[in-house]
Amino acid sequence: MKKGIFITFEGGEACGKSTQVKLLKEYIESLPNKDDFIFVREPGGTKIGEEIRNLLLNYKEDAPLPMTELLLFCATRHQISENVIKPALKEGKIVIADRFYDSTVAYQGFAREIMSANEILNLTKLAIGDLKPDKTFYFKLSPHEAFKRKANCPPLDRMELEGMEFHQRVAQGYDYMANLEPERFCIVDASKSIEEIAEEIKHEFNTLVM
Numbered sequence: 001m002k003k004g005i006f007i008t009f010e011g012g013e014a015c016g017k018s019t020q021v022k023l024l025k026e027y028i029e030s031l032p033n034k035d036d037f038i039f040v041r042e043p044g045g046t047k048i049g050e051e052i053r054n055l056l057l058n059y060k061e062d063a064p065l066p067m068t069e070l071l072l073f074c075a076t077r078h079q080i081s082e083n084v085i086k087p088a089l090k091e092g093k094i095v096i097a098d099r100f101y102d103s104t105v106a107y108q109g110f111a112r113e114i115m116s117a118n119e120i121l122n123l124t125k126l127a128i129g130d131l132k133p134d135k136t137f138y139f140k141l142s143p144h145e146a147f148k149r150k151a152n153c154p155p156l157d158r159m160e161l162e163g164m165e166f167h168q169r170v171a172q173g174y175d176y177m178a179n180l181e182p183e184r185f186c187i188v189d190a191s192k193s194i195e196e197i198a199e200e201i202k203h204e205f206n207t208l209v210m
């Protein structure tokens with residue numbers, strides 16, 4: 001059976017993940033084997049997933065309870081894993097995701113303190129089985145710097161509206177995962193320029209997939 005490669009982009013708000021995913025997508029468009037790559041967005045990526053994304057991010061008044069939020073993330077992750085990611089990897093494709101379960105450890109585990117990182121990882125295993133990223137680009141940016149960037153790009157969603165302490169705990173969650181699995185994590189200094197980071201990612205990416 002052919003096996004693909006699964007790459008995720010992780011980090012707090014406004015650290016530049018989506019900017020770099022977009023640049024990588026443009027680069028891949030120029031490759032002769034561009035059809036070997038697929039991009040997915042977490043949460044979302046399937047029709048049901050996009051609806052759940054809307055529930056998760058846009059209900060500011062009647063906001064989901066913390067455990068509802070955690071279970072909805074697991075639900076959308078199950079859906080996208082079974083319907084999109086696992087079949088693509090089986091075909092030998094390279095799957096690139098803007099966020100995956102490390103986000104849940106950081107946000108629902110460390111920041112919202114719903115349950116421990118280990119419990120989140122167990123719950124994740126129930127939802128997605130053995131699926132695991134091969135490489136994770138972790139965009140590291142101080143919450144102070146991220147707040148400055150966010151001020152330039154309203155409107156903000158429910159997570160983005162959380163305070164500084166919340167985002168400091170998010171950063172601790174990512175650091176925890178990066179320490180737990182140093183070989184999977186590629187730490188990107190997200191304070192560098194967009195162009196510098198794009199070059200670094202392209203370099204890592206080429207050593208991974210070419």
Ligand SMILES: Nc1ncnc2c1ncn2[C@@H]1O[C@H](COP(=O)(O)OP(=O)(O)O)[C@@H](O)[C@H]1O
Nearest residue numbers: 013014015016017018019149153190192193194
């Ligand atoms: N390396 C960078 N330096 C300065 N600003 C950046 C950089 N990368 C992205 N930005 C800007 O920061 C904001 C958030 O970027 P975005 O890619 O949407 O972050 P994320 O997807 O991680 O939330 C955007 O306005 C973007 O143009």
Ligand SMILES: [Mg+2]
Nearest residue numbers: 017018019098
């Ligand atoms: Mg983004």
